[in-house]
Amino acid sequence: MRAVRFDHYGDVDVLDVVEVDKPEPGPGQVLVAVKAAGINPGETKIRAGELHERWPATFPEGQGSDLAGIVDSVGTGVTAFAVGDEVLGYTNNRASQAEFVLVASEEIVAKPPLLDWPRAGAMFVVGTSAYALVRSAEVSADDVVLVSAAAGGVGSLTAQWARNLGATVVGLARPVNHEWLRGYGILPVDYTGAGLPERVRQALDGRQVTAVLDTHGPEYVQLGLDLGVNPQRIATIADFAAGDRGAKLVQHFTVASPRVLTEIADELASGHLKMPIAATYPLSDVRDAYRELEQGHTRGKIVLLL
Ligand SMILES: NC(=O)c1ccc[n+]([C@@H]2O[C@H](COP(=O)([O-])OP(=O)(O)OC[C@H]3O[C@@H](n4cnc5c(N)ncnc54)[C@H](OP(=O)(O)O)[C@@H]3O)[C@@H](O)[C@H]2O)c1
Secondary structure (H helix, E strand, O other): OEEEEEOOOOOHHHOEEEEOOOOOOOOOEEEEEEEEEEOOHHHHHHHOOOOOOOOOOOOOEOOOOEEEEEEEEEOOOOOOOOOOOEEEEEOOOOOOOEOEEEEEHHHEEEOOOOOOHHHHHOOHHHHHHHHHHHHHOOOOOOOEEEEOOOOOHHHHHHHHHHHHOOOEEEEEOOHHHHHHHHOOOOEEEOOOOOOHHHHHHHHHOOOOOOEEEEOOOHHHHHHHHHOOOOHHHEEEOOOOOHHHHOOEEOOHHHHOOHHHHHHHHHHHHHOOOOOOEEEEEEHHHHHHHHHHHOOOOOOOEEEEEO
16 A cells, blocks of 8 residues: 655655555454545654654654544454444554554544545544643633634634634634634734734724633743733643643643544534635645645645545
8 A cells, every 4th residue: 555654854855655565453443545634734843853852753654643534444343333434533653644544443433424535534633632722721602712823724623613612712814814714703813013912902902812722832822921811721732831831731632532533523514613625635745735734824724635
């Protein structure tokens, strides 16, 4: 089968699509024929060696945790899935960017029929991140929530989720994304240039921000503090040192469970949450897919299709 591999840290050009042995499911495992696999900035950081201390690569290394596909075979003891089932979920083995991927049966759930392959295959990392952020800050209808990178993969779902809970939501984005954000009832504010705290205050007409859900980096944890937000209500997925300032670092994988995957999939299938698909690429063009992602201005998701 074909699979993405790289054998040393580097830029996108270290990525290759190579022939490897098709795996066989062991006890409790399911082999999924992949139809779609989302790509995420964390994979770029691992491939570049930036996370070597925290999450080292072992070469030759594969890539990808997001996946959706069709059950190809099941190992002994698997009763929840049968050959031909349409599923979505994840692997923790950096392996979903391939024609087939082995998963534990609790790492997948049934794909709702109304959820298309690209969204099903791009759901895991961004969906669980948004879910974890919103719950970490215990967002309610009484809140005024600021979401950074509000048009990005995680940010777009996070902002919608907070809005669906009834909160007033300010979404930070470049002007090109403002109309799209307004369409979801989110107040857009341009993050570029000086004077961001003042622009946020102006957009809110005197109301105080009560929670920050950061999907970009430390400067937005600081923005929350500058805006007078209680640090315990500043949650970030992109600042490993957030705890030093009393804010909360949230890791998406801590909420991964069949129940949460099903809840997110149902939100997307019902249309309560919308996931824009910025681009799709065939597996063979994996380098181009990451070149686009690494420009840093994706609206929604980029997905590999097989
Ligand atoms: N800890 C975890 O569990 C976890 C999980 C998932 C992701 N992450 C991390 O979270 C971050 C976001 O992931 P993602 O998948 O959402 O990324 P993404 O989709 O690539 O984010 C793209 C968005 O970032 C915005 N952006 C670019 N530069 C910005 C800036 N200087 N200030 C504010 N926004 C800016 C862009 O907005 P404009 O186009 O409007 O400029 C774009 O919408 C990444 O660092 C990723 O590694 C962590």
